[in-house]
Amino acid sequence: MKEMICIQCPVGCKLIIRKKGEEIYVEGNKCKRGKEYAINELRNPTRILTTTVFIEGGKGKHEMLPVKSDREIPKDLLEHAMKELAGVRVKAPVKCGDIVFKNIANTGVNIIATRDMEEK
Amino acid sequence: MALSSSLARLNACWRKKMRVDVAVIGGGPAGLAAAAEASKEASVVIIERNEELGGILQQCIHPGFGNFIFGEMLTGPEYATRFIEKVRAAGVDIMLETTVLEIENKKIIASGRNGIVEIEAKAIILATGCRERTRQQILIPGTRPAGIYTAGCAQRLINIDGVMPGRKVVILGSGDVGLIMARRFTLEGAEVEGVYEIMPKPGGLMRNVVQCLHDFDIPLHLRHTIIDIKGKKRVEGVVVAKVDENLKPIKGTERYVECDCVVLAVGLIPENEIAKKAGVEMDAITGGAIVDEGMETSVDGIFACGNAVHVHDLVDDVTIEAELAGKMAAKYVNGMEERKGLLKVKAGKNVRYVVPQMLRGKDIETIRFSFRVKKEMENARVVVKAGEEVIAERKERIVRPPEMVKILAEAKKIWEIRKEVMVEVEEV
Ligand SMILES: Cc1cc2nc3c(=O)[nH]c(=O)nc-3n(C[C@H](O)[C@H](O)[C@H](O)COP(=O)(O)OP(=O)(O)OC[C@H]3O[C@@H](n4cnc5c(N)ncnc54)[C@H](O)[C@@H]3O)c2cc1C
Ligand code: SF4
Numbered sequence: 342m343k344e345m346i347c348i349q350c351p352v353g354c355k356l357i358i359r360k361k362g363e364e365i366y367v368e369g370n371k372c373k374r375g376k377e378y379a380i381n382e383l384r385n386p387t388r389i390l391t392t393t394v395f396i397e398g399g400k401g402k403h404e405m406l407p408v409k410s411d412r413e414i415p416k417d418l419l420e421h422a423m424k425e426l427a428g429v430r431v432k433a434p435v436k437c438g439d440i441v442f443k444n445i446a447n448t449g450v451n452i453i454a455t456r457d458m459e460e461k
Numbered sequence: 462m463a464l465s466s467s468l469a470r471l472n473a474c475w476r477k478k479m480r481v482d483v484a485v486i487g488g489g490p491a492g493l494a495a496a497a498e499a500s501k502e503a504s505v506v507i508i509e510r511n512e513e514l515g516g517i518l519q520q521c522i523h524p525g526f527g528n529f530i531f532g533e534m535l536t537g538p539e540y541a542t543r544f545i546e547k548v549r550a551a552g553v554d555i556m557l558e559t560t561v562l563e564i565e566n567k568k569i570i571a572s573g574r575n576g577i578v579e580i581e582a583k584a585i586i587l588a589t590g591c592r593e594r595t596r597q598q599i600l601i602p603g604t605r606p607a608g609i610y611t612a613g614c615a616q617r618l619i620n621i622d623g624v625m626p627g628r629k630v631v632i633l634g635s636g637d638v639g640l641i642m643a644r645r646f647t648l649e650g651a652e653v654e655g656v657y658e659i660m661p662k663p664g665g666l667m668r669n670v671v672q673c674l675h676d677f678d679i680p681l682h683l684r685h686t687i688i689d690i691k692g693k694k695r696v697e698g699v700v701v702a703k704v705d706e707n708l709k710p711i712k713g714t715e716r717y718v719e720c721d722c723v724v725l726a727v728g729l730i731p732e733n734e735i736a737k738k739a740g741v742e743m744d745a746i747t748g749g750a751i752v753d754e755g756m757e758t759s760v761d762g763i764f765a766c767g768n769a770v771h772v773h774d775l776v777d778d779v780t781i782e783a784e785l786a787g788k789m790a791a792k793y794v795n796g797m798e799e800r801k802g803l804l805k806v807k808a809g810k811n812v813r814y815v816v817p818q819m820l821r822g823k824d825i826e827t828i829r830f831s832f833r834v835k836k837e838m839e840n841a842r843v844v845v846k847a848g849e850e851v852i853a854e855r856k857e858r859i860v861r862p863p864e865m866v867k868i869l870a871e872a873k874k875i876w877e878i879r880k881e882v883m884v885e886v887e888e889v
Binding site: 345346350351352353388389391393395401403405407409419423437455 | 512513519522523524534536537538539541542619620621622623648649650667668670671672675676858859861864
């Protein structure tokens, strides 16, 4: 048995999920989106990763450049992805949307800059 | 003595002066949207104390911005970028690293890179955002070691300066800022021992509770608080305890938690020092300026928007409110402002506050009331009344204190009745 909160709408139903063989039973959802959410969260939960990488020669006081994964990646790979990005350094100038790191954690997803950073 | 007075004289004759239709104080999302809108009908300057535009958004690197306005979950910097490009394209004058010190009769005194600047504006928009409550304001006893940060300060250190404030962290407060930081610390490899919340319910949005805490198995301790901070030079630990109904610590429930960093996410208060000095009337509950339906304050020609008026959970609402302020400020400058009278807006059953707090009968067809409830309620009916008459109503499946509620009402109906307006929430 597993409990989770559905975040598909502001009601935030408390879901109780039971697995019998391959079949998944969901209780506590006030609508069918709750069940879909639970099944997806159980089978393949994914998230957008947002973090920062070092930037050299950036304008002003910025030591870090904010970045994100351009698509969701499996939740279990977030930690691995963070490790891959730990040593990454980029040089200014950078444009919002520029690719900073390709194929993160072997997912085929790219890490992109989420702001412009001009040169000093 | 002689030197400082001659410097002062020198400064006085170097004092740069400028004139503009609309001066916007603060270049966060509120200031940017207000400036872009006002610039359609007037000359505009943005005065920002930081070295760049974007306000708090530049350090909010997580996704969750713009779902309503753009239909996508942008990060803070991405959301800011869109509006920075907009004000640049509109030809808005931008003054960075310039701090507004005071406003006297529509004259703004600011201090910038090249000394003091005087800006004479026909209308002023206050978009100064908010600041964080600190330890002094919540009275935690104990020593004063290093390692205690407000959440916003920790966020800036990690996301902009690239400095980790600690390795084993305790977070006090479960508002959105606290939740977001719990995830951020964890992703960066620190251990978040737990989030402690004095109230019986989390203070932030549900999606943040799930995606910031549950995703990383970070415990949330409701009805708990920090009663002592230990450590001489550096934080060594905290004492936490359960609280009773009156939020007083319960004897015998104390527990020592080892940590090297305490993050205080104990709330935000509108930043209004300059507004107060300018004689703008404040709302004791929001901590922000009292405004009318066009975001004009009690002082003619001074407008306010964003977190300087009331603390928002969603930036989209900030933008909508700020665009209105910008539009109405331009109207004021062009002598197009209309007024029909003055009506008060009151917070009724289960409503903590309502913005706007007053109506002046401006030429706005639909009035947007934003408010927060006192307590959670399922199957709620939101009602706007003028006198005894209901002029707008809507059902909500659930209302919660952390989520701002909005309801639209027709201005014409209100002015036909011309009685005090009240916003209420009741169970059905
Ligand atoms: C940690 C955190 C997480 C958030 N997460 C989300 C989210 O996921 N989704 C969402 O929609 N919203 C979120 N928000 C809310 C949203 O970011 C804010 O509501 C919004 O940024 C407020 O905009 P503002 O322009 O009013 O204030 P600010 O962004 O604070 O801007 C105010 C500006 O005014 C300047 N200023 C102040 N005083 C002066 C002065 N005297 N002279 C010159 N300049 C001055 C400041 O330097 C600053 O740049 C979050 C907020 C925080 C703090
Ligand atoms: S189950 Fe349906 S009603 Fe309940 S939170 Fe999810 S989407 Fe909303």
